Amino acid sequence: MPSRGEGGGGEPIIRRLNALRRLSDAGASAIRAAVRDRTINASTGEDIACEGERCDTVRLFLSGWACRYKALEDGRRQIVNFVLPGDSCDAFIYLLSGMDHSLATLSPVTYAELDRGAFERLLSTDVSVAEAFQCEVLAARAIQREWTINLGRRDALERVAHLICEMFERLRVVGLTDGNSFAFPVTQTDLADATGLSTVHLNRTLQQLRAERLIGLKERTLTILDVDALRNAAMFNPTYLHLTRG
Incomplete structure (x- = not known):
């Protein structure tokens, strides 16, 4: 079960929001104060x-990976997005039923x-x-549109390369890359559920990316060996992320 933490500085949130809309010093300080002693x-x-649950709180992710998913009655799961440090889940979610x-x-x-009152006080400061939070909502919609293209039009190698x-x-914009490497804690089942592939097909695709010297994957650390070649293979254009800074 989730448990209360011991505070947190909110730096991933500040870095991500700064990449979308430059925060004032007062705004960054307000975020640090808002998340302090509210961590889980x-x-x-x-x-x-x-x-189906009622959601009365906004969650601001500080570390670790999560995913949004939908499940069918027979247990099949589709991951519809990964949630990374700096992301909110979701700004203004309390407005929905x-x-x-x-x-x-x-x-x-x-x-x-943050409950509704705390979040709205933060916005008003x-x-x-x-x-910045309005930009984050719009950027999340843009990411979702790109995932739709990924599932509907890209082939297996393009899908996986694009996701990477x-x-x-x-992760780079929140300071969680080391050169061209980053922690990659997801399983092959998770990747298959995110790309609409079987685990067998996903495994073959990863092997192809390795064989073509595009990526390396060892001990849950992924390294992009040739950034330009991987982008070309994925037909990746980062403008949909709207990361103008960082």
Whole structure:
């Protein structure tokens, strides 16, 4: 079960929002104050929120990986997005009557949980904060549109390569890459569920990316060996991420 943490500085949130809309010093300080003493820890494989539940809080992810997913009655699962440090789940979610998807952890995670009052007070402290969170909502929609293209039009190698390129850019902007390497805690089953492939097909695709010297994957660390070649293979254009800074 999720448990209360011991505070947190909110730096991943600040870095991501800064890449979307420059925060003022006052705005960044307000975020740090808002997340302080509101952090929650969850272990791998926990459902943080389930489809159909009422959601009265905004979650701001500080560390670890999670995913949004939909499940069919027969148990088949589609991951519809990965949630990374710096992401919110979701700004303004309390305006809806209930969750239309579930949220699960893929690694140990830490997130700050703000109720409606706390979140709206945060937005009111500085216009740069309000605009940055509005940009984050719009960027999340753009990412979802790109995932639709990924599933509907790209072949297996293009899908996986594109997802890797996206994860690299999203992690880079919050300072969680080391050169062209980054922690990659997801399983092959998770990747298959995110790309609409069978685990066998996903495994073959990863082997092809390795054989072509595009990526290396060892001990849950992924290294992009040739950034330009991987982008070309994926037909990846990062403009949909709207990361103008960082």
